[in-house]
Amino acid sequence: MLQEVPKELLAEMLHKMFEIRFFEEKVFDLYGQNLVPGTIHLYAGEEAVAVGVCTALRKDDFITSTHRGHGHCIAKGADLKRVMAEILGKKTGYCKGKGGSMHIADFHVGMLGATAVVGAGLPIAVGAGLSAVLRGTDQVVACFFGEGASNQGTFHESLNLASAWSLPVVFVCENNLYAMGTRQSRIMRIVDIADRAGGYGMPGAVVDGNDVLAVYATARKAVARARKREGPILIECKTYRHKGHSRVDPAKYRVKEEVQEWLEKDPIKRLMDMNASYNVLSNDEIEKIETAAMAEVEKAVKFAIESPYPAPEEALEDVYG
Amino acid sequence: MRKISYRDALREALREEMRRDQSVFLLGEDIGRYWGGAFKVTDGLAEEFGDERVRDTPISESAIIGTAVGAAITGMRPVAEIMFGDLTALAMDQIANQAAKIRYMFGGQAKCPVVIRTPFGAGVNIASHHSQSLEAWFMHVPGLYVAAPSTPYDAKGLLKTAIRGENPVFFCEHKLLYPVQDSVPEDEYLIPFGVADVKREGSDVTVVATSFMVHKALKAAELLDKDGIDAEVIDPRTLTPLDRKTLVGSVKKTGRIVIVTEDCKSGGVSAEIAATISEEALDFLDAPIRRVTAPDTPIPFSPPLEQFIIPSEQSIVQAVKEVV
Numbered sequence: 014m015l016q017e018v019p020k021e022l023l024a025e026m027l028h029k030m031f032e033i034r035f036f037e038e039k040v041f042d043l044y045g046q047n048l049v050p051g052t053i054h055l056y057a058g059e060e061a062v063a064v065g066v067c068t069a070l071r072k073d074d075f076i077t078s079t080h081r082g083h084g085h086c087i088a089k090g091a092d093l094k095r096v097m098a099e100i101l102g103k104k105t106g107y108c109k110g111k112g113g114s115m116h117i118a119d120f121h122v123g124m125l126g127a128t129a130v131v132g133a134g135l136p137i138a139v140g141a142g143l144s145a146v147l148r149g150t151d152q153v154v155a156c157f158f159g160e161g162a163s164n165q166g167t168f169h170e171s172l173n174l175a176s177a178w179s180l181p182v183v184f185v186c187e188n189n190l191y192a193m194g195t196r197q198s199r200i201m202r203i204v205d206i207a208d209r210a211g212g213y214g215m216p217g218a219v220v221d222g223n224d225v226l227a228v229y230a231t232a233r234k235a236v237a238r239a240r241k242r243e244g245p246i247l248i249e250c251k252t253y254r255h256k257g258h259s260r261v262d263p264a265k266y267r268v269k270e271e272v273q274e275w276l277e278k279d280p281i282k283r284l285m286d287m288n289a290s291y292n293v294l295s296n297d298e299i300e301k302i303e304t305a306a307m308a309e310v311e312k313a314v315k316f317a318i319e320s321p322y323p324a325p326e327e328a329l330e331d332v333y334g
Numbered sequence: 335m336r337k338i339s340y341r342d343a344l345r346e347a348l349r350e351e352m353r354r355d356q357s358v359f360l361l362g363e364d365i366g367r368y369w370g371g372a373f374k375v376t377d378g379l380a381e382e383f384g385d386e387r388v389r390d391t392p393i394s395e396s397a398i399i400g401t402a403v404g405a406a407i408t409g410m411r412p413v414a415e416i417m418f419g420d421l422t423a424l425a426m427d428q429i430a431n432q433a434a435k436i437r438y439m440f441g442g443q444a445k446c447p448v449v450i451r452t453p454f455g456a457g458v459n460i461a462s463h464h465s466q467s468l469e470a471w472f473m474h475v476p477g478l479y480v481a482a483p484s485t486p487y488d489a490k491g492l493l494k495t496a497i498r499g500e501n502p503v504f505f506c507e508h509k510l511l512y513p514v515q516d517s518v519p520e521d522e523y524l525i526p527f528g529v530a531d532v533k534r535e536g537s538d539v540t541v542v543a544t545s546f547m548v549h550k551a552l553k554a555a556e557l558l559d560k561d562g563i564d565a566e567v568i569d570p571r572t573l574t575p576l577d578r579k580t581l582v583g584s585v586k587k588t589g590r591i592v593i594v595t596e597d598c599k600s601g602g603v604s605a606e607i608a609a610t611i612s613e614e615a616l617d618f619l620d621a622p623i624r625r626v627t628a629p630d631t632p633i634p635f636s637p638p639l640e641q642f643i644i645p646s647e648q649s650i651v652q653a654v655k656e657v658v
Contacts, residue, residue, distance in 0.1 A: 108441030125408070128431075133427055136399070143404070144408040144410045167396050173394065331441060331442035333501050334500040
């Protein structure tokens with residue numbers, strides 16, 4: 014599969030994955046330094062999903078996101094500086110400090126925002142898809158959610174409606190096996206969330222969510238299909254979060270062997286290994302990509318730390334327009 | 335001037351706005367050509383505008399509102415109908431956590447011009463799941479506007495304003511109002527939000543009433559007039575924003591206030607109005623604030639039970655006489 018992807022695209026995907034990984038590591042550190050208020054839900058380990066899917070999208074396509082949304086923002090092309098500033102509660106953040114880690118949005122790149130109510134983004138994605146159809150564009154919507162959200166009523170309502178109206182929505186289930194601390198097998202009789210697609214008369218696909226090329230290949234087909242107005246699809250990406258659910262969670266409900274097994278399947282390592290077999294990117298090139306990604310993240314951190322907090326009375330703005 | 339029903343006035347507003355602006359579309363359960371809406375508000379619109387813009391949905395209230403939200407933040411102006419106000423409970427996350435908060439939590443990047451129309455109110459013996467008045471739930475959500483027109487004229491003017499606005503609007507209709515006829519001009523007009531209407535001027539007591547209760551308050555005022563009591567009847571028309579200035583101004587004139595709403599008493603619409611008067615006009619009051627509301631019960635089915643809990647003209651007359 015690697016040899017089918019243009020080199021520039023491969024470099025771009027690797028760059029984005031590095032950016033997300035380094036970004037999340039920095040967020041983790043800054044949290045430890047008491048610079049991040051509230052809580053954080055890190056995307057580290059799941060980079061291949063956001064990057065694979067967003068690489069298949071155009072800038073004017075839309076995505077909806079979740080409480081674990083930093084990776085989605087970065088993959089869709091948001092400015093790292095303003096993402097980081099938002100996480101630190103600064104005035105220069107995307108939401109002027111009103112949203113924080115769980116509500117980042119960048120409407121200029123089609124990132125329609127992260128909702129922190131599990132499953133709430135699904136009908137909103139359906140609406141964005143309907144809007145594209147009614148406005149006569151060929152835009153597509155990718156809707157990110159976890160396997161936990163697939164047990165919400167909104168999952169059922171949204172997949173049914175998108176299918177009934179043949180809307181251009183690519184439903185992307187990031188199955189990281191745990192809804193907070195609850196393992197999927199404790200609350201569901203099925204293994205593959207994608208099995209549910211049949212119940213809505215839409216195709217479902219299971220993808221190795223730690224293989225960015227596999228995610229990209231599947232997403233590309235799904236996006237092309239949606240763009241031709243041939244209907245929605247459910248893609249389930251099997252993946253794993255490196256850290257706990259949130260910053261305070263040591264994830265003791267996961268056994269060491271399982272964590273180790275998934276760390277070995279790390280999506281960045283996977284891509285590097287695949288590259289090594291075909292030698293598409295040289296070691297020098299990879300090093301440059303890595304260094305550039307780290308530099309971007311460092312700049313974002315500096316920008317965020319140096320940015321001012323909003324004035325307290327700004328809390329009263331933006332309620333109505 | 336011609337007289338048309340509240341139902342027809344709403345339909346005219348929808349029709350005019352859909353003709354004016356291609357981004358306006360309707361969605362809801364059975365609102366299309368096969369039924370025309372449970373209360374026939376959208377009757378005939380699918381025939382004029384097509385099934386694409388007058389969309390029958392599955393019975394999926396969360397998806398109806400969520401879809402409207404997603405369309406609104408990407409450039410459309412959806413008007414969603416929830417068949418009965420009680421069923422908004424099924425869509426509460428999308429209304430209260432998504433539609434209302436998107437502008438704010440995304441720092442003003444997005445607007446969410448969704449209009450959610452729904453009928454409230456008791457009086458037709460359809461019991462606890464189809465008869466409530468839940469306006470207060472939505473008044474408690476910053477980011478939402480709440481309109482509750484009582485006349486065909488107000489209904490049309492406020493709905494047009496709601497559709498053209500930049501904010502999510504929760505638009506409360508009362509099912510007993512749909513057949514009510516009154517004057518509505520043929521020429522276009524809009525009614526701004528946050529402007530109460532003095533439905534009857536008076537000098538002895540201020541009666542603030544909302545939605546269908548406005549009509550009961552006006553009838554009560556006629557009865558009181560025969561006893562020499564001159565009541566001023568005010569309809570806030572929008573509950574958010576609430577025209578506190580007009581309410582306070584009237585109380586400063588009359589020195590007395592009776593608040594009439596159909597919702598239950600505790601934490602209700604009447605409580606917000608009473609609190610406003612306490613904060614801003616207490617020194618002008620010559621008698622305690624009185625509230626005429628439903629008691630804190632669900633809405634019962636059997637006619638004598640239902641009639642017992644809904645405020646009546648007589649209960650309004652009695653409350654006024656207690657303060658005058």
